[in-house]
Amino acid sequence: MTTEMRELCQEDWDEYYGTLELAFGGVAEAKEEHELWNALTEFDRFFGTWEGSTCVGTTGAFSFRLSVPGGSLVDAAGVTMVSVAATHRRRGILTSMMRRQLDDVRAKGESLAVLTASEPVIYGRFGYGAATFATKAEIDTARVSLSVPAGTDDVRLRYAKPADVHEACEAVYARRVSERPGMLARQPGWDRLGLLDPESERQGSSPLQCVVAERDGEIVGYARYQVKPDWNVAGPSGTVRLRDLEADDPASCAALWRFLFGIDLTSTVEAHSRPTDDAVFQLVSDVRRCRLQVRDSLHVRLVDVGAALAARTYRTPVNLVLDVEDAFCPWNAGRWRLTGDLKDATCERTDDDADLALPVRDLGSAYLGGVSLASLAAAGRVRELRPGALAEATTAFGSDVAPWLPHGF
Known part of the structure; x- marks a missing residue:
């Protein structure tokens, strides 16, 4: 049978949530939890994949405001309730849901998508990087x-x-x-x-x-x-x-x-x-x-590189060209000039030579200031193309306090 992805409606919520619970071991949550998550569900941001009348895949997003370095609150999609039925793995269902979701996040004008990962290895290929730790x-x-x-x-x-x-x-x-x-x-x-x-x-x-x-x-x-x-x-x-x-x-x-x-x-x-x-x-x-x-907590995905980097501030003055790799969201790929300081920042497209090159996943890890660009470079994840650029960026991207997610979603 073929599958169909569609927006969640209230009458399908119990079937949808039952699919999620089964994917996470089959232990039903308490009535109070069911009621809370149902009340918080933004139905136009949640999608189910259906085979006939059976839900075989779930995903959704909450509309959040996330604190970033400098103290601003940035609109972010809180990706949640992601699952694929064990009977329907390796059919491209998860990739299709991630594709639809990130396209929708971009259409809503949100520059960030964030999630907590049951298995981090799943989400790296979609551009999410571990950015906070608990x-x-x-x-x-x-x-x-x-x-x-x-x-x-x-x-x-x-x-x-x-x-x-x-x-x-x-x-x-x-x-x-x-x-x-x-x-x-x-x-x-x-x-x-x-x-x-x-x-x-x-x-x-x-x-x-x-x-x-x-x-x-x-x-x-x-x-x-x-x-x-x-x-x-x-x-x-x-x-x-x-x-x-x-x-x-x-x-x-x-x-x-x-x-x-x-x-x-x-x-x-x-x-x-x-x-x-x-x-x-x-x-x-x-x-x-x-x-x-210590373990990973919040994973960050830059959906709009320019808007996301301009939304935060930087510990020291920075003027760098970043060459960003992003196969899953190709509108982000290419060179971006980031200029900023403790007060504000801009980030725009440029044809100038790049100072650093890195995948969008690692830019997400460094975004909140808790993961050092120098440590990513030591792991071969960031390439310095202009001598001195890595030290400049590492200092500028840092945060005086460790980023932290206070609760899950």
């Missing part, structure tokens, strides 16, 4: 102490029901977005993700808890977490599972971490996705006992 930590709080900054004792902490302080916590998050590349400005409805707490996924942990940090009666930080009680022959050995933590200043941040370290009947704080330069790793007495693991 740190998992399992901190032995029985042996690790914190050295906190001045003013930490002046921060007031209090318990609060997550829903009761949700608006104030979202305001703290919103203030943080422009300070770190890779963060997503919460679009309408996305604030609900922070409160999602299906009982079926707690794995023995408590319901979601929240502590807020206050100064002069105003909420300046928060931590949302769960506690999983446990005991062994030596006594209590519970785990604090951190969901998310944001704060306006170092003292408030330290006060929240100190609270998590000191929760009774626990000996471990577990955080699954923190920035690679998270302040807590400078506060701890023994970073080895934090058992850090």
Whole structure:
């Protein structure tokens, strides 16, 4: 039978989502998750591939605003829910969906597409490069102490029901977005993700808890977490599972971490996705006992090279010609002159000789400032065509703070 790709409609959503769940192992998500993802689905941006009445492929995109170096928010397509039924692999279905999707992203005027990859090897061939990384930590709080900054004792902490302080916590998050590349400005409805707490996924942990940090009666930080009680022959050995933590200043941040370290009947704080330069790793007495693991997180694809490079700023003045390779989106291929500094930038077509040559995938990796162009060159991914150009570009493209994606999609 032939297959047909078509825009998703509401009445087909359950079939579509069931195909996605089956592709990811067949374990059904909780009702609360189904309802949230259904509510967030932008039906004109989601596509299914159908064989008769059976859905055999899925993909979609959310309309995001992504923070980039310099603090601007750039329109980006958040690619999501990508799957192909195991019975229909190697028929070109994924390639067809990626083709349709990137064409649509370009037509909407979005210069970036971003995703989190179940298997990174899949998306490199479509021009996506790993641009942010997340740190998992399992901190032995029985042996690790914190050295906190001045003013930490002046921060007031209090318990609060997550829903009761949700608006104030979202305001703290919103203030943080422009300070770190890779963060997503919460679009309408996305604030609900922070409160999602299906009982079926707690794995023995408590319901979601929240502590807020206050100064002069105003909420300046928060931590949302769960506690999983446990005991062994030596006594209590519970785990604090951190969901998310944001704060306006170092003292408030330290006060929240100190609270998590000191929760009774626990000996471990577990955080699954923190920035690679998270302040807590400078506060701890023994970073080895934090058992850090780093993995890729957000993958970036430049859909419009000129617009994307002009949308961010650069740490030092830059005037370079980039020769970009892009077989999947050929409108990007060729030479681009990038001129910019800490205030603004332009990027336009040129016939001038190139200073650097690189695939669009590696330009995506370097875009948010977390992956060094010099490291890509050392791997043979970037070629220096003018002596000195690589050092100039590496410095200019960098970011003072590590880019970070705060949550998946």
